[in-house]
Amino acid sequence: MNTRARNETAHESAEDGESRSLPPARLAFGAATWKEISHLLLNLPVDLLAFAFVVIMLTLGLGLSVTVIGLPLLAGGLLGCRLLGRMERARVRGLLGVSIEEPRRLRARETGVLGRLWTTIKDPVAWRHALYFFIRLPWGVLTFTLTVVMLFLGWPVLPWAARGLANADRAMARALLSPSDELERRIAELESDRGTVVDTAAADLRRIERDLHDGAQARLVALAMDLGLAKEKLLEDPDAAAKMVGEAHGEVKLALQELRDLARGIHPAVLTDRGLDAALSSVAARCTVPVRVSADLPARPAAAIEGIAYFTVSELLTNISKHSGARSGSVDVWRSDDRLLIQVRDDGRGGASAEAGSGLAGLAERLGAVDGLLVVHSPAGGPTTITAELPWRDREDARAAR
Structure with a gap:
């Protein structure tokens, strides 16, 4: 008997005034419940493939680490774990409604091929993703088996059981697929702040250059030209030369004031x-x-x-x-x-x-x-x-x- 028929039967019994009790209340099979059930059924194939990848790639990489191809293979496996983690976050987001922040992009802090390789091997995010998929296989077998059994034998309790198992999945994903807690978030913030500092410093340098070019520098160039003309007129027309020197003296004072203002703007x-x-x-x-x-x-x-x-x-x-x-x-x-x-x-x-x-x-x-x-x-x-x-x-x- 399906859910609709059962509800109709209970309703009719209540109307007939029968003394027997109604069925216990339970969660409706809404869209969220079916998404949780779908997630639990997908756990086994997804976790099996991810487990096989993690075990094969990391075992080969660690086993061959004494050879030339071992460490690159290990690094490739860890990058693959990051990719699997991104796909798993998308599955959790789509079926369980949990939005997990993406970890920051892996950036090599050391130069050269070996530096980038070593940065990848030390990546804590990739290792936590590998741990997630390593421990998921028995969990995937358990959740798949319980969900299939309840689909056929435990229909009344399936919504509650699916919610409980899905909540365990949510907690596991948050714990191992999120960024590295506060440290990871802080690193991302500092990288963003560093860009702000660099942009601000560049803008300040451009402002100083513009102020020098348009202010004191232009005034000093004009001052040099005026003094050159005064020098030429010094013997021919001493009065005009003296007047030009007086004007130049005023320009010097203005140039000095502009330089003081500029210096005050840099650091008073x-x-x-x-x-x-x-x-x-x-x-x-x-x-x-x-x-x-x-x-x-x-x-x-x-x-x-x-x-x-x-x-x-x-x-x-x-x-x-x-x-x-x-x-x-x-x-x-x-x-x-x-x-x-x-x-x-x-x-x-x-x-x-x-x-x-x-x-x-x-x-x-x-x-x-x-x-x-x-x-x-x-x-x-x-x-x-x-x-x-x-x-x-x-x-x-x-x-x-x-």
Whole structure:
């Protein structure tokens, strides 16, 4: 009797007022249940083929490791385990509804053929995949057998049993087919952050080159030409030559100011000499909005962290000057445990956002590249509060590390 007939029979009995009890409640055979049953039935052929591949390739590779072909064969087997793992994740995702993050791509950290070969052999992801398929064969035999038996003899309990066996499959896949826990994810984050740092450094170099070319360099070229003309007129027309020399003197002052501004943009001298408190007070004094600065630091952080903090505040104060419409602002800097905290407030119109494409989004990326954090709270109508966190490193420890 099929499921529909049984349900109809139970319904009719209840309507007739018979005293016998109804069948116990059980899970419906929905699409998810049938997917789980399909997964369990596929376990045996899939696990058998994967087990055979792992045993043959790794046994041959390890057995022939003393020969020329042994290690390449072992490396090929491990790469095959990675491929099998990708296919198994797709099967688990499609039939069990479990989305497992893909491990990062294998990247050789050593140069040359032997370096890449050794990187593959040391790959922890491939070895965990090999372990997964090695222990799966008895499990595949068990789940296939139980599912077939229940399909013919244990129909009422099949949904519960399929769910339990499928949950064990889910747990096994998460444990052995996921990236290498926190370390693997952290490596992927650091690789992404390294790209951000490189891009930011390249952009800064292009900015410095552009400022030099369009500013001080162009002014110095014009200054050299003016002094050359003044030299030619020195004997013929001393008054005109003196006037040209006076103009050149003014150009020298402007060129020096531009170079000072450029140097301040690279790394201000006040930051090196007097620390973050004095440097932030200096940059706040140049803001078009009155800004109060408070720095409560027991010691000076590492120079790199100090520089990032300075340029973070500089950019935030520039945003206040240009976009906020504020009447006042404040900068507070303090240390909390192993973090350097920066909070910049203004009473402007609000609406600041760190969404992709904005200046704050770029600032958040640069902070994230050094394990920092940027939090923006800026409701429409204001006020705006932006909090930045940076890892604290003592200046002495940084010097000792070098």
